[in-house]
Structures are given as structure tokens and as C-alpha cells.
Amino acid sequence: MTVTSSAASRQISVRPTLLILLLTAFCLYNVLYLARWWPASSQPGFGDFFGLWSFGKFAALAGAGIYDPFALADYQQKLDPTLDGGGFPYPYPPTFLLALIPLGMMALPVAYVCWISVTFALYGLATLGRAWRSLSGLALLAAPTTLINAIAGQNGFLSAALLIGGLRLLTSHPATAGVLLGLLAYKPQFVLLMPVVLLASRNWRAILAAVATTLIVAVITSAALDWSIWPLWVARFPVYQALLQANQGSLIHMMPTVMAGIHAIGAPPALGYGIQLVLSCAVVVVVWDAWRRGMTDRAIALVAIGSIIVTPYAMIYDMPMVAAAIAIHWKARVDAGEAVAPLEIGVVIALAACALAMISHSLPFVAAILMVLLFLSVTGVFSRAGRLAASHVRSPAAT
Secondary structure, eight states, X not given: OHHHHHHHXXXXXXXXXXXXXXXXXXXXXXXXXXXXXXXXXXXXXXXXXXXXXXXXHHHHHHGGGGGOHHHHHHHHHHHOTTOOTTOOOOOSOGGGHHHHHHHHTSOHHHHHHHHHHHHHHXXXXXXXXXXXXXHHHXXXXXXXXXXXXXXXXXXXHHHHHHHHHHHHTTTTOHHHHHHHHHHGGGSGXXXXXXXXXXXXXXXXXXXXXHHHHHHHHHHHHHHHTOTTHHHHHHHHHHHHHHHHHHTHHHHGGGOOSHHHHHHHTTOOHHHHHHHHHHHHHHHHHHHHHHHHSOOOHHHHHXXXXXXXXXXXXXXXXXXXXXXXXXHHHHHHHHHTTOOXXXXXXXXXXXXXXXXXXXXXXXXXXXXXXHHHHHHHHHHTHHHHHHHHHHXXXXXXXXX
């Protein structure tokens, strides 16, 4: 008993030092990778954010015309004559335009700084609350997923803030939580697990708030832009699906999803759909069971990680929600005096390195495997296996 307690205390005491070493390594890796990648990048100024900014400017002028990809591409070409590759199409629901139109009224550099700083602040607040000025806050800042989203100027911080914030408020402020989850519908692929969470927890107020928010935002966007904008988005959706399929070869290296991983190794699409279905069903069962028991940090982490597994379409800039899941889960473990399994630490390090490498290398199969392993780790599989192995090692001495 004494030896076991002593070993446990040593594990707990080295955690901050180990975390600081990991954060230092991540920071150095981020800087070195950025220094190597940035000069060779063919991205336009401010990365994908140029597209988001142009969406806001064009929608303010043309309303529902945002779903005319040719008119939008011509407008973007006028904004940046050096732009090639057909410009940036707008596949999102009209909801997102309510956030983008104000950005389009600013100069591009100012809009970029406002976008990244405000969405990252919301992301940090949703993930850590008042504990954002802590080692966990530094971990979010140092995470490679933060660098990826920042240099791309993408919406990963916003998606993570809405998802994590909505989940964390479900018990204390269900109506506010429902509003946040309703706003998350601007990226429909990340609300797939929300019905599971809300029904398992029987949070009827949050369900009503989410539905009401979706309907109200739909009315606001229609009244402000064009009453035909929602039917037009629905009509254009198959076109964007076909466009995605046509350009899958150039995008797949940045997708940490199961379907992308199966496609990357040349497996038949039918096999990919089958594996996707099996894994999605498994995630749904685990998430249902976790939320039926009540809201916990582990349950939140399972939803954030599971959201990447169940969707066929996600990019590496969507992975801040995974970093948030790790930060929430590890902080809860440390606060409870529990050890993080070495295998789980290894999976996190490998996933962080893989995410950065995916900017220029095709590793979706590796990323998909690591995502599944991380999900299993958060369920406690690795920790239980470690305790079982330790009990087998100690049992001969006990006899």
C-alpha cells in the first residue's frame, strides 16, 4: 500500500513539469514548421480568411447571389487579381453570413485580427472559463491546432466555442446552451451528435432553445438578405457536394476523418461507408451512455472528439474542438489527482504532430486511427488496461 501510494504521488508531482516540457516542445515545433512552411506556401494573403472576408463583402451587395459561384469568383478576382484556382465558393448555410458581413465592412488586415482574436477568446472562455489564465490556457495557445486555424484564418475557434460552450452550459443554463448549439448549425456536420446528447440528458429546455434559435436565425437572414436565400442554399447543396467530390484529391490530405483515411489508402468506397457506419454507431452508443449518466468533463470530451469521427467531412482547422477536449479532460484528471495513461499522452503527441504534418503531407489514415484511439482513451480503456496490468504484476508479490 505504501509503495503504491508513493508511486502515485510521484506521478502526480511530475505532471506540471511534464506538461511544461510538452508545451515547450509544441511551441518549438510550431515555430520551426511555420518558418519552413510559410515561405513556400501558395496561399493568398491571410489564407482562407480572404474567402470568409469576401463572402461578407459580396453578401452585403448581392444577398442570395452568394450562392452563384461564378459571380462570387469574379468578385473575388476583382478584390485580389492574383487569386487563382477559381476562388472560394460559399457552401455554408446563410446563418454564417450574419457573422461575416460585419467583417466585410472592415479592411482585410483589421478584419483578420478581429476574427482570430475574438474567436480565440471565445474558444478559451468556453473551454476553460475563469481558469483561462492557467497552464491549460497556455496549452490551448501552444496547441498545433491553434496555429493551423490562425494561419488559415478559418472558423475552427468559433465552432469549438459554440460546441464546448453549449455543452458546458447544458446543466446550469440550458436555454443559453440551446442557443449556442442552435448557432452551431452554421456547420451542420458538427451537430450530428447533438440530438443524442440532448435526448440522453432529457434537456427539453435546451432542445426548444436550439430549435427556436435555428428558426429565428433563418427568419433574420431571410429578412435581411433575401427570402429566397434558404431555398437557394438547399438547391445548390448538391452542386457543392459534387464540387467537393471533384476536388477531393486536393483536399483529402487535410481531412482527419474516417472516410478520408479509407480513401487515402485506396480502399473501396463501400468499405469506407461500412467502417464509418460502424464507428459512428459505436460513438453514438458511448455518448448516449455518458450523457445519460449526467454532464461530466469526460462526457464533453467524448462529444468533441466523437464529432470529428462521425462526420465524413472535417478539416484539420476544425480540430481546435479536439484540443479543447484534451484540455478539459486532462485538467479534470489532474484536479482529481488521477494519472494520465502514458499511451494517451503518446496518442496526443502523435496526433498533434500529425495535424501539422497534414498541411503538406497526406496522412488522413494515420489521423483517423489516432482520433479513434484518443476517443477510446477518453472512455478510460487505456487507464483500465493499465490498472489491470499493474494488478497482475503486483499479485505474485501479494501471494
